[in-house]
């Protein structure tokens with residue numbers, strides 16, 4: 001027998017109460033049975049996004065939310081700034097190009113956060129730029145970008161929106177949509193929201209709705225206006241993913257019981273313990289600037305293939321973490337500490353990494369030195 005531990009940056013583990021809620025017989029989405037679910041989800045998503053605006057729920061993975069955030073607010077030929085500091089930043093460029101939107105790429109060296117001054121400069125030079133597209137947490141590198149500072153740049157520009165892929169940041173770190181002036185805020189179900197893959201969420205500001213009215217990119221299924229017009233009547237444009245909505249209602253209930261501040265402080269503590277624990281075993285964290293509190297990318301020690309660490313964690317100990325992607329393949333491995341994660345997920349991760357590296361011939365610190373470091377942090381309330 002091998003017990004399984006899911007420590008990858010999505011899908012993440014789903015709490016038993018959520019699984020049980022989803023195991024009940026299916027209900028009809030246009031019957032009165034579903035209305036309380038919609039009403040609760042509508043209210044709780046506003047709470048989670050820290051906005052008074054409606055948050056739209058789409059049946060699709062997180063990328064559907066990213067695509068909707070281009071096609072609903074831009075017209076072919078429009079110019080956007082796309083911050084590209086990893087695999088997901090790169091996706092903005094690809095989606096923009098698919099719709100004939102012109103991306104001005106701000107290339108960020110992997111491992112670094114975007115230099116806000118570079119974005120400020122581009123915006124100042126070109127009043128025609130209609131959007132700044134960025135990740136709050138770039139999952140491929142384990143790096144966060146400074147969203148509060150970027151929002152300060154776009155806030156005063158009437159025709160420029162800030163679009164934030166917060167798929168591994170919402171429900172992890174504080175991203176007050178209205179207070180900071182984030183125009184489009186995106187997340188997905190399988191990361192910090194603790195439900196299975198299949199839903200994307202998009203919060204939309206008043207400024208962004210104004211752009212939406214004249215944006216000409218083709219859209220049908222992912223037309224957010226149609227979704228909003230239905231949602232305000234407590235219904236959906238299409239057949240919603242009923243079971244996932246029911247799971248979502250349950251996970252949002254759990255999140256409300258914990259409260260936003262405690263959710264953020266828990267993630268900060270788990271992330272810090274992960275980073276310090278790994279350093280305590282002599283390893284180096286890949287993030288050079290602001291590290292993500294959702295996922296930690298760690299450099300594999302010299303002479304040890306990062307993919308071998310990933311593979312051995314799985315095969316020896318049943319731990320599914322993640323390897324590196326593209327240019328980081330073999331160089332890093334990644335550990336998630338978001339969503340349904342707590343003290344012993346971190347201990348399991350660090351302990352597993354120590355044991356696997358020791359087996360692979362790592363001659364750094366003694367077994368347990370990383371775990372001890374993490375325990376020292378986690379034992380403090």
Ligand SMILES: *Cc1c(COP(=O)(O)O)cnc(C)c1O
Nearest residue numbers: 061062063088137139167168188
């Ligand atoms: C997971 C993730 C996505 C979405 O990926 P899907 O596979 O479409 O769900 C987008 N951006 C970031 C930063 C992510 O971590």
